[in-house]
Amino acid sequence: MALTEQTRLALREILARYPKPRSALLPMLHYCQSEEGYVSPAAIGACAEELGLTKAEVGAVATFYTMYKRRPIGDYYVGVCTNTLCAVMGGDAILDALEEHLGIGNDETTPDGAVTLEHIECNAACDYAPVIMVNWEFFDNQTPGSARELVDRLRAGDPPLPTRGGRLCTWKEASRVLAGFYDGRADEGPSAGPASLIGLEMAAERGDRAPQMPRVASPGTGSVSMARDGAPR
């Protein structure tokens, strides 16, 4: 990585967030990915230099974590969950369909540099299975057909909106956020998807609610009158 003065400043800004410098290493590696799209040998050298570590020490960390890529990847990283639940619900069929449709295998990139395809592990969205992540945004309840349409639009430069998340940014832009540089876009997207809200909706239909919080302080419990969620008013 050609270490510009700006890169050095960013790495030092990350470093300043932590009580001990080495804690900055993971976000620093995310930041390097935001500049180059992957963690290059030069980036490992730069992090090592900033932290006073050897390249071997930094390389050992960079290769341990699956989100750090060791070679350039496409603008859109498409991860198909094939952990058991998503796989059974259709994730395996979706991955097969995408490999065939794109003409690439796992951990490969389309020749136009638009899409890198990989199978991923459980991404904490099992109530929306089968799930695809694009640049770590959720595309819920996928089918082989919807997945083909999704990658076609990514390749056409017309990325669809994630199911629960902000407008898609590029892999490099996403990596910058993960490095701790907020991009001002938290207000995009919904609060929650339908499956996240199903229990809440059923509770409302059934008239179910948490017991009322006490109005008067109970001795020894430190509780006083409060009106907040969980306390019917």
Add this chain to the structure above:
Amino acid sequence: MSPQMGTKTGTPKPFALTPVLTANWAQPRSWTLAAYESRGGYAGARQALAMSQDEVIALVKNSGLRGRGGAGFPTGMKWGFIPQGDAKPHYLVVNADESEPGTCKDVPLMLASPHTLLEGVIISAYAIRAHTAFVYIRGEVLHVVRRMQAAVDELYANSFLGPDVLGSGYALDVVVHAGAGAYICGEETALLDSLEGYRGQPRLRPPFPAVAGLYASPTVINNVESIASVPAIVSGGAAWFRTMGSEKSPGFTIYSLSGHVTTPGQYEAPLGVTLRDLLHLAGGVRGGHRLKFWTPGGSSTPLLTAEHLDAPLDYEGMVGAGSMLGTKALQIFDDTTCVVRAVLRWTQFYAHESCGKCTPCREGTFWMVQILERLEAGDADAKDVDVLLDTCDNIFGRSFCALGDGATSPVVSSIQFFRDEYVAHYTGGGCPFDPSAATLFAAEAGAAR
């Protein structure tokens, strides 16, 4: 059904959903400070800051809150292990590395209501006398990271964080830290190594994190849902919290239903409801099929079957049924699912995520994948199932951390309940199931044929 809750013992309690953590998720712009405060948010933090630290710890101890990340350790007791009056800095670390297969509660909580967690962080950090807290979020959920970053920024801008939290004189800094893809970092000591900038590998205990955790200083590590439950406990009191759940497993919790169920999703209820109750609410197993097996709390908790539908989904109830409550990730599989295929895939996951530090886990998961692949392909024989069990014997209790133990859960429990299906795989020349029948779009695929 009556919404009345909380008869002490004896007859089963009438079952009602109890949204507390999920109550504001449907509110417009629920992730903002203004929306959260409009519903009484941060009242608990203001109350706690007016109490002494020891009073807050006592309150959480009295509530009986137990860890919601899987192990179920009493939260207040964990806080009580932090030495008081020592010279070292103390740290609070929130484990937001939600990665246990099937688990999907912390991510929607942080997406919809980051302030519920952050209010809990303020109270908990204050209680353990910490002035720095970290929220370690798995990196693979970009918008969740954004929402947490924005929420923390809002708190600093309004002096809810910084040198004088809510005018109390208490100082607290919160750092949102994104992980980089490693299931093992959900193990608390591996998380600490990761947060210190190392490979995420578990540490030998003792010393426990309460004595020598982050930077060898006293550290409390709690799951997102545990910390997020604290504000309501402060506002409602320990007795209120105990009107839900049972004596040993009090309170509300989020159950996550996924898989072959009519309406998958998040259901917040008192601890101790049963899968039969929840399935009834969720419209049952998908039409035309019956329940085959399920996990109570992710893939690391032994599989259960239809015979366990009435076991209470709490810490004791699940141990009584031969499993564990875990993360309350109820993955439902119907009769179209091949249990060998399911277990093979989970085992591949554990082999992939094994950190490599200890031999039983690193080698054992690798060998189990080979055997399960042979079984699924029809190349196994009668000895292989026993070799699987023997391998599990050599992993369980002999691994450095809980990952290895967890890896044996699906293997041992599936052989216990479905040995015939394993046998069918080597006597019948491979897997007898059609994987397309198990998919959500099976009907669509069938029609297209």
